[in-house]
Amino acid sequence: MFQSGELTLKRQKDSIRHLARNPLQFSLALIIGLSLVLFIVVPIIYVLARSLGAAEGVITLEYFQNFFDRSYYYRALSNSLILAFTVTSIVVTLCFMYAYLVARMHSRLIATILRSIAMVPLLAPPFIFSISLITLGGRRGLISQLLASLFGIEFSIYGWTGVILAQIIGLFPLGFMMLENVLRSMDLNLEEASSDMGAGQWKTLLGITIPLVMPGILKAGLLVFIKSIADFATPMVIGGGLPFLATDAYLLVVGQHNMEMAAVLATFLVLPTMIIFFIQNYVLTDKTRTTISGQSGVTSQIKMHRSIRGIFTVSSILSAILIVLAFGVIFWSAFVVIPGVNNTFTLDHFSTRTGWSAMGTSLQIAAISAFIVAFLGVIQAYLNVRMKIYGSRIMEYIALFGMGVPGTVVGIGYILAFNQPPLHLTGTMTIIIISMVLRHLGVGLEAGISKLHQIGINMEEASWDMGASKVLTFFRVVLPLMGSSFMYGFIYTFMCAMTSISAAIFLVYPGTTLGAVYILQVAEQGAISRAAAMALVLISIVALCLFTLTKLISRTHLARM
Amino acid sequence: MSEEPILQVKDVVKKFGPVTALSGVSIDVHRGEIVCFLGPSGCGKTTLLRVIGGFYSQDRGDTYLDGKLINGIPPEKRDTVMFFQNYALFPHMNVYENVTYGLKVRKYRKAEMAEKAREILTMIQLDGMEGRYPNQLSGGQQQRVALARALILNPKLLLLDEPLSNLDANLRAYMRDEIIKIREKLNLTIIFVTHDQEEAISIADKIAVMREGDIEQIGTPLHIYRYPASIYVADFLGSANFLDAEVINTDDKGNSEINTNIGKMKINLTMNKFKPGDRGKAILRPENIKVSLNEPADKSSKGNVLEAEILKGTYLGATIMYEVKIDNEVLTVEIRNPKENELLAPGDQVYLQIPENIHLIEEDESKNTASQ
Ligand SMILES: Nc1ncnc2c1ncn2[C@@H]1O[C@H](COP(=O)(O)OP(=O)(O)OP(=O)(O)O)[C@@H](O)[C@H]1O
Ligand SMILES: [Mg+2]
Numbered sequence: 001m002f003q004s005g006e007l008t009l010k011r012q013k014d015s016i017r018h019l020a021r022n023p024l025q026f027s028l029a030l031i032i033g034l035s036l037v038l039f040i041v042v043p044i045i046y047v048l049a050r051s052l053g054a055a056e057g058v059i060t061l062e063y064f065q066n067f068f069d070r071s072y073y074y075r076a077l078s079n080s081l082i083l084a085f086t087v088t089s090i091v092v093t094l095c096f097m098y099a100y101l102v103a104r105m106h107s108r109l110i111a112t113i114l115r116s117i118a119m120v121p122l123l124a125p126p127f128i129f130s131i132s133l134i135t136l137g138g139r140r141g142l143i144s145q146l147l148a149s150l151f152g153i154e155f156s157i158y159g160w161t162g163v164i165l166a167q168i169i170g171l172f173p174l175g176f177m178m179l180e181n182v183l184r185s186m187d188l189n190l191e192e193a194s195s196d197m198g199a200g201q202w203k204t205l206l207g208i209t210i211p212l213v214m215p216g217i218l219k220a221g222l223l224v225f226i227k228s229i230a231d232f233a234t235p236m237v238i239g240g241g242l243p244f245l246a247t248d249a250y251l252l253v254v255g256q257h258n259m260e261m262a263a264v265l266a267t268f269l270v271l272p273t274m275i276i277f278f279i280q281n282y283v284l285t286d287k288t289r290t291t292i293s294g295q296s297g298v299t300s301q302i303k304m305h306r307s308i309r310g311i312f313t314v315s316s317i318l319s320a321i322l323i324v325l326a327f328g329v330i331f332w333s334a335f336v337v338i339p340g341v342n343n344t345f346t347l348d349h350f351s352t353r354t355g356w357s358a359m360g361t362s363l364q365i366a367a368i369s370a371f372i373v374a375f376l377g378v379i380q381a382y383l384n385v386r387m388k389i390y391g392s393r394i395m396e397y398i399a400l401f402g403m404g405v406p407g408t409v410v411g412i413g414y415i416l417a418f419n420q421p422p423l424h425l426t427g428t429m430t431i432i433i434i435s436m437v438l439r440h441l442g443v444g445l446e447a448g449i450s451k452l453h454q455i456g457i458n459m460e461e462a463s464w465d466m467g468a469s470k471v472l473t474f475f476r477v478v479l480p481l482m483g484s485s486f487m488y489g490f491i492y493t494f495m496c497a498m499t500s501i502s503a504a505i506f507l508v509y510p511g512t513t514l515g516a517v518y519i520l521q522v523a524e525q526g527a528i529s530r531a532a533a534m535a536l537v538l539i540s541i542v543a544l545c546l547f548t549l550t551k552l553i554s555r556t557h558l559a560r561m
Numbered sequence: 562m563s564e565e566p567i568l569q570v571k572d573v574v575k576k577f578g579p580v581t582a583l584s585g586v587s588i589d590v591h592r593g594e595i596v597c598f599l600g601p602s603g604c605g606k607t608t609l610l611r612v613i614g615g616f617y618s619q620d621r622g623d624t625y626l627d628g629k630l631i632n633g634i635p636p637e638k639r640d641t642v643m644f645f646q647n648y649a650l651f652p653h654m655n656v657y658e659n660v661t662y663g664l665k666v667r668k669y670r671k672a673e674m675a676e677k678a679r680e681i682l683t684m685i686q687l688d689g690m691e692g693r694y695p696n697q698l699s700g701g702q703q704q705r706v707a708l709a710r711a712l713i714l715n716p717k718l719l720l721l722d723e724p725l726s727n728l729d730a731n732l733r734a735y736m737r738d739e740i741i742k743i744r745e746k747l748n749l750t751i752i753f754v755t756h757d758q759e760e761a762i763s764i765a766d767k768i769a770v771m772r773e774g775d776i777e778q779i780g781t782p783l784h785i786y787r788y789p790a791s792i793y794v795a796d797f798l799g800s801a802n803f804l805d806a807e808v809i810n811t812d813d814k815g816n817s818e819i820n821t822n823i824g825k826m827k828i829n830l831t832m833n834k835f836k837p838g839d840r841g842k843a844i845l846r847p848e849n850i851k852v853s854l855n856e857p858a859d860k861s862s863k864g865n866v867l868e869a870e871i872l873k874g875t876y877l878g879a880t881i882m883y884e885v886k887i888d889n890e891v892l893t894v895e896i897r898n899p900k901e902n903e904l905l906a907p908g909d910q911v912y913l914q915i916p917e918n919i920h921l922i923e924e925d926e927s928k929n930t931a932s933q
Binding site: 199200211304 | 637666
């Protein structure tokens with residue numbers, strides 16, 4: 001990112017003059033800017049306005065009053081906060097140990113295996129793990145039956161245990177990725193210097209490593225927190241009727257059409273994102289410590305202390321087992337008649353026309369959205385970095401903010417904003433694609449920006465120097481060089497679009513449903529095996545596409561960039 | 562050796578997968594010495610230093626510190642301190658906290674810690690900077706903090722990995738003197754890694770020239786410069802002319818005659834034992850060859866006198882490098898402190914005086930290094 005002081009008044013004037021001379025850039029910037037405002041800012045304003053009674057044309061706090069009067073909604077708020085705090089602390093702790101072990105491990109093979117296990121939940125919609133947990137610990141679940149027959153204990157996974165466990169599994173990859181990243185980018189010489197001067201490894205871990213990666217830990221924590229609070233599907237499947245903000249907002253819209261109260265809940269949902277976004281951009285940037293080093297160090301070969309290795313290994317193995325088990329159970333339930341009751345092999349659960357057609361729709365929507373995100377990301381990044389267009393920084397902020405807004409809020413906002421003229425879009429595939437695109441544009445943009453900074457401007461200058469116009473240079477030089485960031489944006493968006501559910505569930509319309517939405521619906525009706533079967537299909541599709549794309553990348557010149 | 566070496570490395574092998582970084586290195590370091598590991602990039606200097614510091618464990622061989630076997634002992638339990646190539650200052654601690662870190666983990670009392678810190682910070686002229694963070698210091702200051710942090714622990718062995726490589730020329734000379742002074746004051750034993758031969762010669766008591774994971778030769782700078790064991794070593798420490806040579810005769814005092822491409826020469830073979838008929842490489846340092854326009858008066862007292870023709874002169878300020886031709890051989894000759902009227906032009910006929918103390922390297926050692 002560039003410095004904030006860079007956009008001086010003079011530059012603003014220059015860039016306006018510059019834009020006026022370049023109609024193509026001008027219209028592109030205008031289109032992207034308008035879409036960002038229209039599809040991210042406007043829906044949220046609609047939600048906020050509705051919660052304040054905008055439908056009746058007056059401003060009133062009546063609905064907020066209702067919210068706090070009704071202990072049910074109030075409890076939803078506190079439950080959501082408790083859940084998010086609990087899950088965040090557990091996920092960050094587990095992921096730190098896991099990531100530390102993977103990052104500092106000598107064996108490449110084991111590290112790769114552990115990393116793959118940690119990342120595997122990304123392939124599936126996060127609520128999937130509730131399905132496995134129900135198979136294990138539901139009323140007729142394997143573990144429940146075992147406990148009942150052995151000890152006469154009545155065990156049920158529904159409620160807090162289930163929600164927390166399912167979210168831990170679902171959010172594990174997010175925490176792991178971020179923490180592994182910061183742990184790997186840390187200068188290992190610092191740890192070595194510490195032990196060289198006599199500090200034991202615990203002392204080094206607590207006094208050097210953790211303080212140094214703290215910004216990363218906080219960032220991971222914030223992301224996990226937002227995701228946990230925004231997740232409405234897990235509590236719906238396995239929450240056992242406990243009130244949670246996101247879940248109840250959904251139920252208010254779908255069940256009661258009570259848009260005012262839904263808007264109030266949505267307001268509470270979007271607040272943490274806003275606060276956290278602020279913290280991340282103004283509190284956590286720059287002032288965080290950068291390591292001071294001329295040359296980067298070599299990899300450490302110091303053996304981990306026995307007690308650290310012991311504790312971290314045990315916890316990481318447990319995490320890995322939990323993830324593998326969750327996946328294994330889905331696999332198993334997909335192929336038996338009733339898991340735990342009638343374990344006969346069957347393929348029945350796979351024969352559902354609605355399910356398969358939903359998968360097809362998902363695939364279509366995901367591919368289109370991913371392409372648009374990747375393409376727009378490259379263009380917007382170019383406009384931001386090279387053209388220094390006035391307002392590009394604000395556009396970047398909106399795009400990043402759009403990624404953090406809970407899908408439930410986006411969904412409610414879209415229903416409110418786009419169900420009447422001038423923009424009547426509900427009930428079309430377009431709006432689903434728009435929601436997917438706008439909610440992931442930030443990733444394509446960030447990938448593009450960092451790639452452009454990495455490339456440097458020299459190559460483009462060389463091209464201009466040799467007489468190519470800016471447009472030609474963009475297509476001939478910039479675009480090919482940005483191939484890897486394009487692919488990154490594409491893959492990320494594709495995976496998210498295939499597995500995401502929260503905004504989409506508000507926007508599907510009769511006759512058209514998405515894969516993830518379909519799975520949630522059958523799971524909610526208790527058809528666990530069908531849900532598992534279709535989840536397996538979804539996972540396979542995502543994994544297959546991912547595999548093909550990465551193979552494709554490594555085959556082509558993109559791998560070298 | 563009167564005294565037991567403070568560090569003994571015996572036949573250490575270290576592999577990284579298929580790469581053999583150290584292939585059976587042995588070296589002794591004595592108390593109070595500055596030993597320099599010198600060699601080109603990738604020859605294993607850092608690896609050897611890190612094995613000694615305990616950051617890598619060797620695949621084979623033993624290391625002893627003060628007579629005790631230290632194989633497998635982690636760095637925090639070794640009385641060695643490493644000065645990292647990139648300083649490795651803790652960015653979240655200020656200068657004082659960085660410098661006293663080692664004392665703190667050793668549970669020193671506050672007052673004692675402050676006392677020691679003041680002493681060391683004064684010594685390296687960092688007093689008054691205690692509250693600053695590393696990113697508020699200049700490169701040279703960061704380096705001195707890193708040095709203070711290592712020195713305060715008064716280690717048995719200080720390990721320095723290219724400590725001067727990131728500095729500009731002035732600061733480098735300054736830090737070099739500083740290290741020598743501090744070492745005298747504290748009577749430290751230091752191992753110092755560099756790939757800069759001048760640095761090595763000016764600081765070290767002993768230089769260990771490394772090559773492809775092994776020590777090729779170890780000795781005082783003077784000895785190594787004067788009597789390199791191989792062409793590789795001779796080339797790495799300064800420039801040299803190499804001549805194919807065959808020993809014609811030799812007496813028991815070492816006074817000998819050799820035959821080279823540029824004719825017969827008298828030399829004094831004290832270092833190596835050669836027999837007539839042995840082949841080798843004669844090493845002529847450019848600055849040991851004298852040039853004069855007129856034939857020296859008393860030829861026999863001036864070593865070997867040969868006629869030559871100037872091909873090219875390059876003026877380098879304090880010196881002039883000439884390329885001169887004798888028969889078909891081209892030699893490099895260096896004239897120090899040239900006078901204005903001594904500049905020679907291409908085509909000038911000159912006389913070269915080559916002293917008798919030419920060093921001769923045995924053929925089999927120079928065979929595979931000819932390309933170096
Ligand atoms: N951690 C490591 N993993 C794999 N190979 C390594 C590692 N450290 C060093 N090597 C290899 O071992 C050899 C010796 O490396 P070393 O760092 O000791 O060289 P060096 O002499 O210090 O070089 P330089 O002057 O460039 O610092 C090199 O071939 C290097 O690639
Ligand atoms: Mg090195």
